[in-house]
Amino acid sequence: MAETLLSVRNLTVAFQTRRGAFDAVRDVSFDVEAGRVLGVVGESGSGKSVTAMALMQLLPEAARVSSGQIHLAGRDLGSLSDRQMRSVRGREIAMVFQDPMSSLNPIFSIGRQLMEPLTLQLGLSRAAARARAEELLGLVRIPSPPQIMRAYPHELSGGMRQRVMIAIALSCGPKLLIADEPTTALDVTTQAQILTLLRDLQHRMHMAVLLITHDLGVVAEFADDVQVMYAGRIVERSPVGALFDRPAHPYTEGLLRCMPPLEDEDPERLPAIEGNVASPFAMPAGCSFHPRCPYAWEACGRIQPQAVTLGAGHDAACLRHGVVPA
């Protein structure tokens, strides 16, 4: 049993917007073990990014953690001061985002943006930071680092920019890397390269990774464990193999059915899950998925299903697997 690095318990994130209040993340609990890759999948709007930003304690102004705890290596992040949390960011948890173009400041050189955390967080001198920055660019397999140090973001391709973002994220040797759809904005070949790079670096640095994605194929290849989110809740969690062999939640089943087979020539004809994601303002009572669920019965509209353990590290929140006694 690996040691638990990150432990999230009953996390609920509430938004207060002009259109009304809603919970984007609802009663979410999970652990990330040191050195492992946890994939998070779910449709758009299911709360993946909000969960990630809650871990960073960088929620948008409209949002706040309304209940729950986040422990990183035993420390309760919610109880840290602003200054303490700043030294956690970058050094203990780092993050890579979806769009590598807008993630970098357009008017500063790559070198400057890469050296920033090295001088500010690690207190390196400019010369030491420069040397380390060039090393990091080499680590993410960017050719001729000194030249790239002088380049500006718009002069690089999407894949190169994402490598730079990864180098920035790794610069202070974090224990946990959150990658929020790191390849969604890239073409297929580049996607594979970036994911291979991430996997490789994760091994070498013995880092835990929270890999957020829409793509179950990515999860199958790169994650150790996976959790499926729907409408702000985790509906199923499992080691990767078991999820693909024995999906236990009807939503997971649906996602798997929508996955293109590897050699598919006609991706146009992919089946999709019927219906739309539940609106956060009008959450169905009981199980949020029941209006779209082919197995739904009367009780699904009344009872909020709790996670039921089905095997080693595999549980699902669906009434088909029984009701947890209160």
Next chain:
Amino acid sequence: MAGYILRRLAFLPLTLLIVALATFIVLRLTGNPVDIFLDINRTPEQVTALTQRLHLDQPLPVQFLIFLRDLLHGDFGESLQFSGSAAGVVWDRLGATLQLAGAGLALALILGIAGGIACAVWRDRAVDAAISSIAVAGQSMPSFWLGILLIEFFALQLHWLPTSGYGDLRHLVLPAVTLAAILMPNFTLITRTAVIELMSEQFVVTGRSKGLSRARVLATHILPNAVNPVLSFLGIQIGTLMAGSIVTETIYAWPGVGRLLINSIGHRDVPVVEASVFAIAIIIALSNLVVDVLQMLIDPRIHRG
């Protein structure tokens, strides 16, 4: 970069040619300087002499060509109301105008940008509401009215500052404030919008995720990106600044090119009017070039061919 600057400078004569043509036409359309300049007791000899000196006996196109020829030598002719060349008269007043415009612009930039940042940081709070309303009110306040109020209060009531004239720093305060008031509200509103927009950029989240504080992200990532929108606006407003300078110089009897220009129009001192308009046109053109070059230095994405 150097090539770009040279190419821009090469276009300057074209700009000035258009300015020359426009001034020439407007001045010839608005009456004969001889009638206005010579008094009722003029002799026919005086009329002939002045007509010849100003080449008014030639056909219009020829007049224009003569005008252009002299222009190439920096020669606008002799001033009619002052002794000496028109160019020299204007040159002597240029320092005062640059001093006023520089002080007014600096004041407007510093206060306007600071106000805009404060509005963006405390967006939708009392600070924002207060500063934004003052800015909007300031936008609709005519300068001459503000000038009168300032003179009444600070000069006539409190006797802190002189009512008008030129001399030490105390003379500069009221004119500079009056001029600054023209541009400041817009700088505030532009800065506010730019900073608020930049605050939702993804690179701001990146900065925070590196462990930077909110203040540091504002100072080192957001504000540098906000400079160019403000500069773009400044480029457009250099004309407004110069126009404001003319009004302000007139209110405060500030001995600059603006007041000279108004005065010379009244006296139909054609050479001085032309030289003044030219001086102002050159200031505007060069300022715009400086603004463009600064923007290129700040943002590597701008490439001007």
